[in-house]
Amino acid sequence: MTTADSFAPDYAGARDRFTAAATAAQGRLERLTHPEPGPDGGSVSCDVAWFGPAEAEALLVVLSGTHGVEGFAGSGAQVDWLRRSGGASRLPPGLAVLMIHGVNPHGFAWERRVTHENVDMNRNWIDFAAPLPENPGYDQLAGVISPAVWTDRARPEAEAAFQAYAAAHGPAALGVALSGGQYRHPRGIYYGGDAPTWSRRTQTAIFAHYLGQAGRVALIDVHSGLGARGIGEQIVTAPRTSDAFRRARAWYGAAVTSTRDGSSSSSPLVGDGLTAAADLLRHAEVTAMALEFGTLPGEQVIWSLIADNWLHAHGDPQGPLARAIKRDIRAAFYVESDDWKGMVVAQFELACRQALRALA
Numbered sequence: 001m002t003t004a005d006s007f008a009p010d011y012a013g014a015r016d017r018f019t020a021a022a023t024a025a026q027g028r029l030e031r032l033t034h035p036e037p038g039p040d041g042g043s044v045s046c047d048v049a050w051f052g053p054a055e056a057e058a059l060l061v062v063l064s065g066t067h068g069v070e071g072f073a074g075s076g077a078q079v080d081w082l083r084r085s086g087g088a089s090r091l092p093p094g095l096a097v098l099m100i101h102g103v104n105p106h107g108f109a110w111e112r113r114v115t116h117e118n119v120d121m122n123r124n125w126i127d128f129a130a131p132l133p134e135n136p137g138y139d140q141l142a143g144v145i146s147p148a149v150w151t152d153r154a155r156p157e158a159e160a161a162f163q164a165y166a167a168a169h170g171p172a173a174l175g176v177a178l179s180g181g182q183y184r185h186p187r188g189i190y191y192g193g194d195a196p197t198w199s200r201r202t203q204t205a206i207f208a209h210y211l212g213q214a215g216r217v218a219l220i221d222v223h224s225g226l227g228a229r230g231i232g233e234q235i236v237t238a239p240r241t242s243d244a245f246r247r248a249r250a251w252y253g254a255a256v257t258s259t260r261d262g263s264s265s266s267s268p269l270v271g272d273g274l275t276a277a278a279d280l281l282r283h284a285e286v287t288a289m290a291l292e293f294g295t296l297p298g299e300q301v302i303w304s305l306i307a308d309n310w311l312h313a314h315g316d317p318q319g320p321l322a323r324a325i326k327r328d329i330r331a332a333f334y335v336e337s338d339d340w341k342g343m344v345v346a347q348f349e350l351a352c353r354q355a356l357r358a359l360a
């Protein structure tokens with residue numbers, strides 16, 4: 001068994017590896033099946049595994065696949081940890097671990113960042129009864145982000161528009177316009193939706209079912225696609241002045257960043273899942289962190305999302321352009337080399353050790 005074997009070539013393989021590793025580590029498993037099939041017609045699901053005593057008050061919770069295709073990294077990290085750690089049998093007393101595999105399984109199976117509703121799950125955690133957040137920068141750029149027709153001019157035109165926007169408003173404002181989240185363009189990118197997605201409802205139900213007794217929760221949500229290749233940026237969405245941020249710094253170290261103050265590779269977000277986790281678990285002390293593994297340069301990542309969005313919104317996912325577009329989005333979120341996988345599992349294992357030590 002090598003680290004590379006913990007990573008799978010596709011969603012079905014990832015789920016198989018996870019359920020096998022979780023079973024071997026004496027996990028209690030549950031499968032929550034998604035209403036729509038994967039590209040091969042097979043069923044897709046969010047799979048949950050609990051390790052340790054049912055009444056544990058202190059918990060490490062790990063999420064993979066919030067952003068679908070990013071599940072390759074998160075699943076590999078989860079599987080590798082389960083294979084190496086010994087799972088339930090080696091946990092400190094009074095501690096439990098909850099592994100949530102493929103919380104956006106449809107996106108994982110289709111190798112997309114979004115859910116089957118074309119929603120960015122990490123922008124979907126808003127109150128839809130309240131006025132929707134505005135993103136005027138996205139509105140301004142929407143035409144070049146989501147062109148109806150795909151031509152060789154699409155990329156240079158979009159990049160010229162992005163450069164002009166950054167020149168006028170600054171690079172941080174361009175980041176917010178593109179990736180901060182938007183609620184007006186359902187066929188665009190970083191769309192936060194108009195209602196809670198299947199994935200949000202499923203995660204909410206999992207938290208209610210498994211975490212009602214929790215007193216202290218360390219949440220690690222594994223992502224990929226932002227920052228320097230192979231670095232696992234430790235991102236908190238709580239403000240620097242909050243107890244949650246101070247705890248994250250104390251547990252994980254001085255490199256922890258916040259989306260609220262420009263220290264993170266991530267733009268400030270609306271409707272993110274880390275903030276939502278603290279809201280869902282008001283009875284507990286929640287220390288929530290994203291572990292974000294860098295892949296390719298940001299321009300390539302954004303362009304892969306724009307192309308994949310066009311393919312599914314206006315193009316033919318089975319057509320002649322599909323092969324190159326799907327290859328590019330997969331490469332933007334999953335680096336299929338042993339050194340990158342090694343960096344992912346090592347930094348993930350370190351974070352798990354730090355969380356378990358802090359909880360113990």
Ligand SMILES: [Zn+2]
Pocket residue numbers: 067070223224225
């Ligand atoms: Zn992500």
